[in-house]
Amino acid sequence: MSSKNGLIASLPAVARRVGCGVALAACISLAGCGNGQSTAKHPTGGPGAEVPHITIEPAQFAGIVHELLRETEPSGERLKQLGAAMRYQLSRAELRFVNGHPEAGLRALVGALYLARPGEFSADLLQGQDAALLHAARAVSKVGNSGRALAFYGMLEQISPTLGERTDAQAHMAALNDWTRAENTSAGPMRRAGEIQRSTLQRAMVEPTLKSRSEAVAAIQDWVKLAKAFTSEQTAPRTMQEREEGMEAYRALRTGALNLAALFLRSGHIDEGLAALDHPSLDRVVPPNLQEQLGRLSDGDAPESWLGFLSLLGRAGPGQPHQTGLDDAISNGAAFGAAVGLYREQIGNVEGTIPLCAVLVEYAMGEACAPMFVEALGGDPSPQELGVALDVLLRTLITEESMGDVAAARRAYLHAAPLLELASREAGSPIEPRSNQLRYTMGVIETRAGNLAAAARYLSQAVAIGPSADALKRLAAIHRQQGKLKSALADLDGVFKIHRSNGNIAGEAETELFRFELYGALGDARAQGKALERALLRSLDARNTAHTGAETARAERTLAQILEHYGELSHATRAGERAFEASSNDSRQLSMTLLDTSRRALVFGQLALGRKTVRQSIDANLDDEDLIYTALWLKLLEQRLGVSSDGTWEDALSSISAREGWPARLKAWGNGRQSHEQLLAAATTRVQKVEARFYAAMSQTPAKAKSSLLSIGKSEAIELVEVTIARNLSEKQTRFPLPQGLPLP
Numbered sequence: 001m002s003s004k005n006g007l008i009a010s011l012p013a014v015a016r017r018v019g020c021g022v023a024l025a026a027c028i029s030l031a032g033c034g035n036g037q038s039t040a041k042h043p044t045g046g047p048g049a050e051v052p053h054i055t056i057e058p059a060q061f062a063g064i065v066h067e068l069l070r071e072t073e074p075s076g077e078r079l080k081q082l083g084a085a086m087r088y089q090l091s092r093a094e095l096r097f098v099n100g101h102p103e104a105g106l107r108a109l110v111g112a113l114y115l116a117r118p119g120e121f122s123a124d125l126l127q128g129q130d131a132a133l134l135h136a137a138r139a140v141s142k143v144g145n146s147g148r149a150l151a152f153y154g155m156l157e158q159i160s161p162t163l164g165e166r167t168d169a170q171a172h173m174a175a176l177n178d179w180t181r182a183e184n185t186s187a188g189p190m191r192r193a194g195e196i197q198r199s200t201l202q203r204a205m206v207e208p209t210l211k212s213r214s215e216a217v218a219a220i221q222d223w224v225k226l227a228k229a230f231t232s233e234q235t236a237p238r239t240m241q242e243r244e245e246g247m248e249a250y251r252a253l254r255t256g257a258l259n260l261a262a263l264f265l266r267s268g269h270i271d272e273g274l275a276a277l278d279h280p281s282l283d284r285v286v287p288p289n290l291q292e293q294l295g296r297l298s299d300g301d302a303p304e305s306w307l308g309f310l311s312l313l314g315r316a317g318p319g320q321p322h323q324t325g326l327d328d329a330i331s332n333g334a335a336f337g338a339a340v341g342l343y344r345e346q347i348g349n350v351e352g353t354i355p356l357c358a359v360l361v362e363y364a365m366g367e368a369c370a371p372m373f374v375e376a377l378g379g380d381p382s383p384q385e386l387g388v389a390l391d392v393l394l395r396t397l398i399t400e401e402s403m404g405d406v407a408a409a410r411r412a413y414l415h416a417a418p419l420l421e422l423a424s425r426e427a428g429s430p431i432e433p434r435s436n437q438l439r440y441t442m443g444v445i446e447t448r449a450g451n452l453a454a455a456a457r458y459l460s461q462a463v464a465i466g467p468s469a470d471a472l473k474r475l476a477a478i479h480r481q482q483g484k485l486k487s488a489l490a491d492l493d494g495v496f497k498i499h500r501s502n503g504n505i506a507g508e509a510e511t512e513l514f515r516f517e518l519y520g521a522l523g524d525a526r527a528q529g530k531a532l533e534r535a536l537l538r539s540l541d542a543r544n545t546a547h548t549g550a551e552t553a554r555a556e557r558t559l560a561q562i563l564e565h566y567g568e569l570s571h572a573t574r575a576g577e578r579a580f581e582a583s584s585n586d587s588r589q590l591s592m593t594l595l596d597t598s599r600r601a602l603v604f605g606q607l608a609l610g611r612k613t614v615r616q617s618i619d620a621n622l623d624d625e626d627l628i629y630t631a632l633w634l635k636l637l638e639q640r641l642g643v644s645s646d647g648t649w650e651d652a653l654s655s656i657s658a659r660e661g662w663p664a665r666l667k668a669w670g671n672g673r674q675s676h677e678q679l680l681a682a683a684t685t686r687v688q689k690v691e692a693r694f695y696a697a698m699s700q701t702p703a704k705a706k707s708s709l710l711s712i713g714k715s716e717a718i719e720l721v722e723v724t725i726a727r728n729l730s731e732k733q734t735r736f737p738l739p740q741g742l743p744l745p
Contacts, residue, residue, distance in 0.1 A: 033125035039246035051076075051125065051652055056084045058407065062415050064482045066375075068115055069356065070338055072346060083125035083136065086112040090129035092364060097135035099404040100661020104364065109136045111363025112208045114289065114336045117268045121208045123158035130160050137172065139706065145178050147202025148329070152647045154207065187239055190230055190248040197223040197252075200326065201259055205266055205333040213267055217276055219484060220260045225281040227252035255325040257286040261294060261336040265309075265341070297341065303352065306342035310355050343372075350376045350385045355394045366396030366407055369505070370415035381422060383431045389419055394441060401445045404661075406685075413442050436465045440692040443474060450686040451718040453477045469498040469507060481718050485522050489515065505545060509558050516565070518736065529736050535562050536739070543745070552582035553589040557596055564742070567735040569604055571744045576600065578745075580616065591626045598630040603728040610634045611648045618651060624658045627667050631656075635670060636698045662688055669695060690717040694726060701732060706730050 046735055056064060064085045071078055080351070089112035095605040096105035102156040109132055116125070126133065137152035153176070180199065184192045197219040204216035227249035257277060264273025274294055277286050281614065293309070296302035313335040326334070328648045338355040346352025357369035373389040381389075393416050423435035445460035456478045462471045476491035492511055499507035512535035519528035542555035556579035563572040578599045579622035583589035594617050601610030610633065617630045631652035638645050654669055658664040665682045666672040676696035683689040691711060697708035717723055740742075 002368065019700075033486065043085070051079045051083055051122075052373050053087075054080050054084045056088055058088075059411060059414075061085065061088055062368040065115070065360075065365055066371045068371075069343060069368070074120060074342060079120060079125075081115060082120065083500055083522075084253070086115060086126070086226070088130040089115075089365065090126060094132040094135065094354060095405060096364070096403050097132065097139075098485065098660055100658050100663060101403050102139045102660070104403050105132070106136050106139050107362060109133070110206055110333075111336075111360075111365055113208065114266075114363065116208045118208045118210045118213050121433065123155040123551070126155060127159050130156055130165070133159075133274065137169075141176070143620050145202060145329070146180050147199040147204075149176055150199070151203040151207035151212070154630075159180070170287050188239075188248075189244040189254075190226060190245040193219075193223045193226050194248045194251065197259070202327070202329055203479060204263060205330060208267065213263060216263055217260065220256055220263070221279055223283040224256035224285055227256070227389045228281075228285070251325065253285055257290060258326060259330060262330050265294075265297075265332045266337045267563070268337065270294060274298060283680065284452060288444065301345060303342055303345050305578070306338055306563070309338040310335065315339065315355055329531065336363070348378075350377055350378070350381070350388065354388060354392070356379035361399055363401070364400075364405075365406075365617050366392070366399060367412040367415060369393060369396060370412060370419060374418045377419070377422065378424075385417065386422055387431050387434050388716065390416075390423065390438060393419065393435075394438055397438065397441050397445065401448070404685075406449045409442070413438065428735045433466055436462050437707070439465075439467070443471065447474055450690070450718075452481060452716045452718070464496075467494055469495045469502075469504075473511075473514070474664055476518075477718050480518060480521070481714065481716065485498050485518055492518070499500055505538055506542040506551065506555050506558060509535050509542050509562075510717055512538060513558065521522055525734065526533065528734070532562065532565055532736055533739055536566075536742070540745075547581045549584070550586045553579045553593055556582060557593055559745075560600070564600065564604070565733070565736060566738050568744065569600075569606070572600065573606070573609060575745070576744070588627065591618055591622060594622060594630060594720060595626060598633045598727055602633045602640075603642060603725060605637065607637060607641055607643065610637045611646060614648045614652050618655055624656045624663045627652055628656055628658075628663045629668070631664060632670050633725075634696065636695075639699065640702065644694055649713075660692075666691075687720060688719045690715045690720060690721055693721040694720075697726075702729075 010368040064081050067695075068078070068082060068085060091107055093105045093108035093112065096102075096108055113121075133152050133156050137156065139148055140148040140152065142383045150173055153172045156606070157166050157173070160166045160169060180195065184195055187195070198217075200212070200216040200219040204212040230245065230249040260276055260282070261273055264270060264276060267273075274291070277291060277294070292302065293302075293305045296305045313331050315335045315338070336359050341361050342358040343352050350373070353369075353372050357366065357372060360366050360368055361482050369389075369392050376428050377385060377389060393412060396412045397409045399527070400406070400412065419433055420438065423431050439462040443455045443462060446452070446455035446458060456475060459475045459478070461473050462468070463475065472491045474495045476488040477490060479485070480490035492515055496508060498504075499511060516531040516535060517530050519525075519531055539555055539559040543552060543559060547557050556575045560572040560575035560579065560607045563569075563575060576593065579593045580590070580597070594613055597613045598604065598610060598617075601613060612632045613632045617627050622630070631649040634649040634652075635645070638649075649670070653667050656663065656667050656669065662683075665674065665679060669676075669679045676692070676699065679695065680689065680692040683692045693708065694712050697705045697712065700708075701722050706729075709726040713723055713727040713730055715723060
């Protein structure tokens with residue numbers, strides 16, 4: 001289980017330009033929309049046309065997405081690249097689903113579909129990616145999104161390789177239609193029209209075909225037409241159904257035109273959208289300013305209007321809610337298209353690039369941002385512009401790594417090389433720390449991935465430009481694992497100096513504890529004892545000067561770890577209890593405390609403590625990815641002690657909801673549904689393979705496990721708590737006497 005390091009990145013607010021863009025949000029106060037690119041012609045070929053399938057290498061993906069977003073003219077070459085990019089993106093969506101991130105998998109899949117426009121899309125472009133579509137169809141079906149579910153099952157029906165799978169997709173579509181009819185049996189005509197409108201619009205936003213779009217247009221127009229008739233005849237509602245009918249009519253009149261505009265902005269056919277808004281059913285329903293701004297988009301060269309739509313849709317800055325009555329799925333599709341439209345009108349302009357890159361990161365295509373920013377910034381960008389680009393790329397690295405796609409993070413970093421080169425010219429400027437943060441972040445990512453050579457390279461680069469305690473501490477851990485113990489001690493000298501200058505007493509205590517471990521590896525018992533004593537004294541100072549719960553939890557946790565080496569397990573347990581109490585309002589500190597206490601219970605054979613900690617973990621609603629480890633470590637502890645389970649770890653496993661990803665694999669192993677060999681076969685990363693080896697080794701007798709644990713303790717997966725446990729159990733541990741006359745809390 002990897003320790004958490006709280007990488008946090010936030011995108012800066014997009015600069016807002018004054019003009020009709022701002023006025024749009026005010027003038028269309030009743031709702032909003034905005035999506036799409038400038039008026040696009042239907043491409044040659046289109047649905048049913050033969051489009052040769054090409055395969056792209058991962059390194060090509062960013063450049064192809066960049067070109068697809070720049071290109072407005074239809075062509076056979078565009079269709080080939082579009083299909084290749086969509087298929088590749090769906091394979092990445094499947095990775096997210098399999099890794100236990102269904103929402104992120106769905107966003108990645110939807111992002112692929114957003115690249116296509118009606119008239120050029122056919123399900124054949126997705127051939128071979130039925131697994132991702134099936135995951136997505138099941139995910140949206142669970143939340144009752146019938147429109148998206150019908151879209152995804154419809155695509156599956158066309159591309160599934162076997163008759164059985166195609167029949168299954170058809171059965172799901174029939175069941176969805178039956179369910180929709182049953183849900184609407186008791187509804188009035190207004191509500192039925194509303195449900196049809198929502199379903200067809202949701203489908204058209206992710207199924208970019210002319211047929212889906214036409215059905216959505218007709219449904220919206222019927223919805224609004226019925227609402228106008230309803231309000232003209234409406235009397236005071238007397239029943240709940242009449243009130244619901246009235247609310248639906250209000251929604252139709254308030255958002256009907258905006259839903260229709262969003263659909264055509266999403267499709268990229270602005271002129272056709274304006275024509276649809278002129279339909280008699282929408283007479284006196286379309287806000288004049290909406291029609292005016294769409295007209296400007298149709299004429300071209302209207303960046304202010306695009307910015308206005310982005311502001312309306314909540315995409316002009318972080319944390320800004322959209323000011324519309326649109327469903328989020330519709331608003332998000334509109335925002336993607338509005339960002340594309342702004343970008344195409346301002347290619348080579350940073351302000352036009354920022355909003356699009358923000359949504360690309362969200363839809364798992366952030367690696368395309370580096371070439372876009374390189375094009376926009378040119379050779380002499382301002383520090384502010386370059387800083388924004390680096391912030392977006394930092395967000396990309398963190399997002400991809402959090403989804404388990406380390407390869408994508410690596411590619412994004414490599415694509416950012418020209419930007420880092422530009423930043424290197426700004427030595428000593430405010431931009432330097434931001435570029436250095438990218439290097440540090442890649443060092444963290446490679447450390448977590450167990451790629452220590454690359455991690456050391458990135459961290460060394462970061463330290464050379466701007467030393468930080470975190471970077472130096474990670475370097476020390478890497479050098480330790482590489483056997484470079486003196487280099488690790490030198491790294492810690494730098495860490496201690498930074499903590500001392502910042503008055504970070506807890507950091508000093510942790511550094512001394514790390515020195516203690518290194519001196520032990522060097523066989524220097526005298527220096528080891530002195531380092532441990534300094535660590536003890538500083539940890540006591542840290543707990544006495546702590547001002548917040550987080551500071552107290554950190555100090556007590558460090559004190560508990562130090563007391564282990566003095567053989568003071570009862571005092572260590574009490575320190576752990578105090579850390580638990582202090583961390584009750586801080587989820588990160590709480591997780592770290594419970595995991596460390598579980599580690600201690602396993603290493604020192606403290607059965608009561610292990611069971612208590614797992615129960616606390618359940619009661620605290622610990623995340624699945626943390627709870628799984630406290631449960632498994634208790635299971636291993638009971639096995640090593642030869643005692644029967646009291647059901648605690650089984651209760652913990654039963655409360656874990658993960659069905660995909662590594663936690664689900666570990667749960668299956670814990671429940672006995674997978675063997676050691678199957679767990680190892682399921683491991684796809686270097687770190688997961690080390691974990692699998694650890695659990696296999698710990699299932700043996702201590703004598704048989706020792707050699708395996710020695711090997712695991714020396715592995716490159718240094719972020720794993722299991723590696724620490726392996727060291728604790730396999731390496732000789734010297735117990736030191738407490739300093740005389742020192743009272744312990």
